[in-house]
Amino acid sequence: MMGPASSLIRSGNPQGAKPYERFLLSPTAWGQLPAALQQETELALLGLWADATQVHACFLHEPSAEAVLASTPAAGWNYAALSPARPGAVRFERMILELWGHRAEGAVDLRPWLDHGRWNLRHPLAAKPIPFAGEAPQPEFLPVEGEGIHQIPVGPIHAGVIEPGHFRFSVQGEVVVRLEQRLGYTHKGTLSLMLGTSPRAAVRYAARLSGDTTVAHSWAFSAAVEAALGVTAPPRALHLRALMLELERIHNHLNDWGFVCNDAAFAFPHARCGFLREGVLRAVAAAFGHRLMMDRVLPGGVAPDIAPRGAEAILAALDAVEAEIPSLMQIYEAHASLQDRVVTTGYLRPDLARAFAAGGHVGRASGRGFDARRLPQNQPYPTLRFDVPLLETSDVDARVRIRVLELSQSIALVRQILASLPAGETMAPLPVRAGEGVAMIEGFRGECLHWIALDDGGIIRGLFPRDPSWLQWPLLEAAIEDNIVADFPLCNKSFNCSYSGVDL
Amino acid sequence: MLWPKLARALFAKPLTDNAPLVPRETIQALGERLAATSRARLGRSLAIREVDSGSCNGCELEVNALQNVAYDLERFGLRFVASPKHADVLLVTGPACLNMREALERALASTPEPRWVVAAGDCAVDGGVFKGSYAVENGIAAVLPVDLLIPGCPPTPAQLLEGLLSLLETEAAKK
Structure with missing residues (x-):
């Protein structure tokens, strides 16, 4: 049984990926994807990434365990965000903006993620990266409202022998009201080294x-x-x-x-x-x-x-x-x-x-x-x-x-x-x-x-x-x-x- | 049912000696030399703060393994501490990611003198496979004054132990 999102994706132009096909959608068709995904909850988003000209998504139809990929052109205009329909898309959309420079229209959150303003270029995987030589900005955290809330910042260096990352706890008494992670400290530019x-x-x-x-x-x-x-x-x-x-x-x-x-x-x-x-x-x-x-x-x-x-x-x-x-x-x-x-x-x-x-x-x-x-x-x-x-x-x-x-x-x-x-x-x-x-x-x-x-x-x-x-x-x-x-x-x-x- | 347990405990070998696939003589020799040197130099106490500058986590697995009962690092007078403020040695892994540069500098500034910096793993030595990326410094030496390099991807616990020993011997010889 194919739902509206699966049908929409499979109406695209097949690109010959194996063993799961990748369908290229027009920006208009991709724009209908968030609404279609809302109606087909069993189509899970497994990943969202890009290359210099397109954005790619991988979905899993949970009942059949069949995967399918969808792509849309992204250079020159903004692609429709999937984050309103799939919360897992949020961090991918932040990464895509930073690494490739493609902006998700209607995204839930586009604050910096991997790029802490410490590299000497922006959009390192775009067709033309932009040189950068500014101050590293202070990270922005989501607001927390309520009485007697205090924050506990932890990291990037942790007390144990583990990897680095920052955790921002907002605490009321002993209870964690919100944890926000800030990662990206171990970004090594791995994709740039693998390409080519x-x-x-x-x-x-x-x-x-x-x-x-x-x-x-x-x-x-x-x-x-x-x-x-x-x-x-x-x-x-x-x-x-x-x-x-x-x-x-x-x-x-x-x-x-x-x-x-x-x-x-x-x-x-x-x-x-x-x-x-x-x-x-x-x-x-x-x-x-x-x-x-x-x-x-x-x-x-x-x-x-x-x-x-x-x-x-x-x-x-x-x-x-x-x-x-x-x-x-x-x-x-x-x-x-x-x-x-x-x-x-x-x-x-x-x-x-x-x-x-x-x-x-x-x-x-x-x-x-x-x-x-x-x-x-x-x-x-x-x-x-x-x-x-x-x-x-x-x-x-x-x-x-x-x-x-x-x-x-x-x-x-x-x-x-x-x-x-x-x-x-x-x-x-x-x-x-x-x-x-x-x-x-x-x-x-x-x-x-x-x-x-x-x-x-x-x-x-x-x-x-x-x-x-x-x-x-x-x-x-x-x-x-x-x-x-x-x-x-x-x-x-x-x-x-x-x-x-x-x-x- | 106490007697069987007591008997087992009396006749069982200690776990630390039961290291079948690593040359036991090497570990033992290393351990003895290390104990002697660290006692002379630091009163049998060398506090190590491990800092990951952006490794793949492979080095962390092996540094953690140093603390398991088979290697039991603490019997040599070496122990890991939770803060650079308590440390004699910064044991740094990873290629020095640019996103970690400030944290590394702050960790060094928080470490009291005398102090040593050990770059552990191929990434920490010169960037390893990540050398030349826009996001890394090609090794710890670009950010911190490095006293010792321990290569390996990742270095095994035995290699890490050997490296820490050579650091102590060199420093003791300087005295």
């Missing part, structure tokens, strides 16, 4: 969008390139990618489970999770030669192949993790002081999770079950058995429980993958030709969405890597509302959004 290079050269940037998600982003980038060029990675490479992706999920989930407990002054689970994670990382280093598996997933396949005794090391490390999950869970559940901190804390309304199309544990703890591993093109997952846990309770506890449930699923997946690892090559040659591709790969935070367009010489002429955190950060602002300031670290760690992944 070959996919083989650019994949190292995909691997460093967010170091904890290096496998998922490298795979999503490589899969988009392979879709654009009509190439399939060899079966052994696909299995090894899935193996690395699950190991990445395991080490991150262990890390965050421990840190959530630590933020509630429960050091023991933190110590155990840290030790188990270290065992996994050392096994990973033995198997793939790098503790985080950076630069192992490449367009065309995987290199190098798994080391001869790598599988044994991995299985031994995971046996240790699996053996300890029940006792750690028992400790987590049996201590009232810990449960008191996590249960009902940081409640995220399920309708908000749906409105923002939140993926990963954030979505799945609030009833939205999308998992990119279920997509038919994401081999080898259609040949593997696994459950996608789903909860409705929507608090810190639910997000922790989703992680723990996923740990067991991922351990089982690793065993299946290693037991059915096909023999053969791990790398397919890449032809040099034009093409356009899209891919979604389920990282530990949710689906990593990559779009790429290659010119006749096989050079990248357009791309966007969308980290799942784009749609989760705004929800952290909502989840902390009416909680006490002291519970913010718990809420924050239960989300664990990426700074670098969205700062680009």
Whole structure:
């Protein structure tokens, strides 16, 4: 069943993107999109970005899990904002204005986001960037009204060993009335470095969008390139990618489970999770030669192949993790002081999770079950058995429980993958030709969405890597509302959004 | 049911020694040298403030791993502190994003002397893969006076430990 927005998009001119088509809409047709989206709530906005001449959007039809892309010309005039119909569009529209100079007409919010006035140019990705040499402006925060409200500014440098960003809390007594995030501190100009290079050269940037998600982003980038060029990675490479992706999920989930407990002054689970994670990382280093598996997933396949005794090391490390999950869970559940901190804390309304199309544990703890591993093109997952846990309770506890449930699923997946690892090559040659591709790969935070367009010489002429955190950060602002300031670290760690992944 | 637990505790090896895949001798040797030097120089206390100047978070994962029970940094007299005001060392990761420049300068200004700046990771050394971007300074040295470089993408916990040791040895030799 196609709704009005889906019909409107598919009435556009197909541009040949694979496996999901991209339709070019006239400015008039795009102008009707916000109203059509209001009438078709099951069409979720996954991402919004641009190139020098057009603005592009990616949507997901939730009931069928089918994605579709829409574009409209944006150079020379203002494109119609999608933020009145999809709240997740707000930060994308702010980014598009700063990086490419395209202004969204009727946007909810166009305050500066990534551009803090510290670069020596404006609109760095526009056809002609403008030199800039002014004072950096003071950031503007949304007004907060009420009696006895005070502000707590935090960051960009935080107290822990974490990424930089600024949080502005408006507090009444102990209760957070509003949290506003100001990010962009880790903006490295990554897109500018990737444009105009070959996919083989650019994949190292995909691997460093967010170091904890290096496998998922490298795979999503490589899969988009392979879709654009009509190439399939060899079966052994696909299995090894899935193996690395699950190991990445395991080490991150262990890390965050421990840190959530630590933020509630429960050091023991933190110590155990840290030790188990270290065992996994050392096994990973033995198997793939790098503790985080950076630069192992490449367009065309995987290199190098798994080391001869790598599988044994991995299985031994995971046996240790699996053996300890029940006792750690028992400790987590049996201590009232810990449960008191996590249960009902940081409640995220399920309708908000749906409105923002939140993926990963954030979505799945609030009833939205999308998992990119279920997509038919994401081999080898259609040949593997696994459950996608789903909860409705929507608090810190639910997000922790989703992680723990996923740990067991991922351990089982690793065993299946290693037991059915096909023999053969791990790398397919890449032809040099034009093409356009899209891919979604389920990282530990949710689906990593990559779009790429290659010119006749096989050079990248357009791309966007969308980290799942784009749609989760705004929800952290909502989840902390009416909680006490002291519970913010718990809420924050239960989300664990990426700074670098969205700062680009 | 106390006896089995006591027996287990008596005969179990400490977790810190159970490091199968990292050369144990290296870690132990490093640890001993580090303990001796840091005690001579700083009375067995070196406070480190980690500052991320815009890394991909890979370095942060490994710096955090230094504090897990397998490496247990604090047994060498090294510990992480929450503020540059309490720090002897600024351990800086990332390519020095222009958006972080002012924060870096303020962090240095808040760190009491004597102090050292360690640039950890390929990005901090010279910008790494991000070298040449409009948004970065191509390494920490463009903003802060760097005393030591620890390369790696990201440097492993063992490499970070080795680097901090060499800093202490160099400074002790200067005395």
